[in-house]
C-alpha cells in the first residue's frame with residue numbers, strides 16, 4: 364500500500380511563453396517505511412516534486428494521492444490542515460523559529476495539533492535525548508550548530524508521527540561529518556519509528572545511505588533503483 | 591497559548607523597537623488625557639460659574655416668559671406650589687425662586703438703574719454661596735425693609751450700610767412700584783456688570799414692591815444629581831399639573847455657552863485626531879516591519895501546517911500587547927499627574943485674572959477627573975490597533991508561501 368502516489372504529474376512554468384517542464388510526467392509510488400533519496404542535477408525538479416507531494420504547490424496536470432487522499436484538489440486551508448496532521452517537513456535552511464528554544468521548536472507541531480502536554484513533553488524530550496540534544500533543550504537556535512539545528516528540525520517533523528517526512532536537501536548546509544551524522548540519525552529513526560522518509564540531495568556522499576534512489580533529469584524520471 | 595507565546599517572544603526580539611513603540615502610545619495617552627482633562631475641567635468651571643450666577647442648571651418659567659422675559663409674564667407659584675414640585679419630582683433637590691425687574695434706585699443725591707432681585711436667601715445661598723461674597727454688613731435678618739446691594743452700586747450711589755435707598759419703577763402689569771429701604775449689607779457680585787446694579791431683597795418684599803403676590807419670574811431647579819437635569823426637565827414638561835409652566839435646561843437657556851463649549855471641544859478633538867494619526871503611523875511602522883522581516887518565517891509556519899488566520903492572530907496579539915502596555919503605563923502615569931493638577935490647578939498669571947473675573951471665574955486652569963476619559967482611551971487605542979493591523983494581516987493572508995520560503 365503506497366503512502367504517496369503520483370499519476371501523470373506535470374508542473375509547467377511559463378506555459379504561454381517558453382514552457383519549463385519542472386516536473387515532466389512523473390508517475391511514482393512510495394511505500395510505507397521506505398527511505399528514499401531523490402537525486403539529480405540542480406534544476407532537475409527535485410524541489411518542485413517534493414513541494415507538489417507536500418501540498419505546498421499545485422500541479423499543472425496529474426493527481427497526487429497522499430495517505431489515501433487526493434491533495435491536488437484540496438483547498439489551501441484543507442492542505443494546510445492536511446500538512447499539519449500527515450506530513451513532516453525538514454528544510455535545507457533548518458528554519459527553526461528563532462524565538463523558541465530547541466525543545467519548544469521540536470514540540471511546536473504537537474502543540475499546534477493540540478496534543479496533551481504530558482504526551483508532548485515525554486515524546487519530544489525522549490527524541491531530543493535520542494538524537495543527542497538532551498542537554499540543549501533550552502538553547503535558542505542561534506546557540507546551536509547547523510547540525511544540531513537540523514536534528515531539532517528532524518525531531519520537530521517526526522514528533523507528531525506523521526505519515527511521512529519530506530526533506531529537501533537537508534544536508535546541503537552541513538559539513539561532511541554533520542551530514543553523515545544527520546543521515547545516520549534519520550536512518551535510525553526510519554527503522555525505529557517505521558516512518559517513511561523522502562529526501563532530495565545532490566550530495567553523492569549521502570546517497571549510499573538510501574534504500575531507494577530516484578534520479579530526475581530535466582523534470583522527468585530517469586532511473587529508480589532499490590538496493 | 592502557543593500563539594500568545596510566539597507573539598510575546600517576537601515582541602522582545604527587538605526590545606528597543608518595542609519599547610519605543612510602547613512609549614509612543616504611552617505619551618499619546620498621557621497627552622490626550624492631559625488635554626481632555628484640562629479641556630473638560632475648564633468647561634466644567636465655565637458652566638458652573640455661568641450656571642450658578644445666571645440661569646441655573648434648569649429653570650421653570652411661565653410658558654410665555656421665554657419669549658418675553660418681562661415681569662408681566664412672571665409665573666404664579668407660591669410656597670405650596672414649590673412644596674408640591676419637590677413632592678412630585680424626587681429627582682429635584684430644591685428650588686431657587688427669583689422675582690426680578692429693573693427699577694430706579696436712588697441714594698441721597700444720585701440715581702442709577704438697579705436690578706431689583708427678590709430672593710429666598712437660604713436657597714439662593716445654598717445654590718451659589720452668595721453669602722460668602724458679603725463685604726460689609728449682613729444679609730436679611732427679618733426686618734421688612736432690608737436690601738443688600740452690590741459694592742459697585744453702593745459706590746455709584748454713595749451709600750453705606752445703614753443708609754436708606756429709594757426704589758422707584760413699574761411693577762406687575764403696570765402697577766406702580768415704589769419703596770424706601772435700608773441698606774443692610776454690601777455684596778461683591780462676581781459678575782462685574784451686575785455688581786454695578788444688583789439690589790437683593792427678600793422675595794416677599796419684592797412681591798409686595800412690584801405688586802406681584804405669589805409670583806416669581808422663574809424658579810431655578812437644582813436636581814439631586816447635576817448631570818440629570820435633562821431628565822428632570824423632561825419629567826416636569828410631561829407632567830399634566832404643570833401645563834402653565836415650561837422647564838428649560840441651561841443648554842436651552844444659554845445656547846451661546848453650548849456653542850463655545852462645542853467649539854472648544856472640536857479644537858481639542860482635531861488636535862487629538864492628529865495625535866492619534868501620528869502615533870498610529872508609528873505603531874503601523876513597527877508592526878509592518880515586524881511582519882515584513884518575518885515573511886520567510888511565516889512561510890515556514892504555513893508550510894509546517896499553521897493556518898493563516900492563526901498567524902494573523904499572532905500579529906494582532908503583538909499589536910494589541912504593545913498598545914495595551916502603552917495604554918496601561920500611560921494610564922498609570924496619568925493618574926498621579928492628573929491628580930496633582932486636579933488639586934493644584936495651573937494659575938493663568940496676573941494678566942488673565944481681570945479678564946477671567948469679568949466672567950466670574952478664577953484665573954486658573956482646572957482639571958477634570960471624569961473616569962470616562964480613561965476607558966475612552968483604552969477603546970480608542972484598541973480601535974487604532976484594529977486599523978493598523980489590517981495591512982500586515984492582509985499581507986499574511988495573501989503571502990506566497992513558496993516565494994517567502996525562498997527568501
Ligand SMILES: Nc1ncnc2c1ncn2[C@@H]1O[C@H](COP(=O)(O)OP(=O)(O)O)[C@@H](O)[C@H]1O
Nearest residue numbers: 376383385403404405406407408409410411412
Ligand atoms: N517559480 C518558478 N518560476 C519559473 N520557473 C521555475 C520556478 N521554480 C522553479 N522553476 C524552474 O523549474 C525547474 C526545476 O527547479 P527545482 O525544482 O528548483 O530544481 P532542483 O530543486 O532540482 O534544483 C528549474 O528549471 C527552475 O528554473
Ligand SMILES: [Mg+2]
Nearest residue numbers: 409410411532
Ligand atoms: Mg532544489
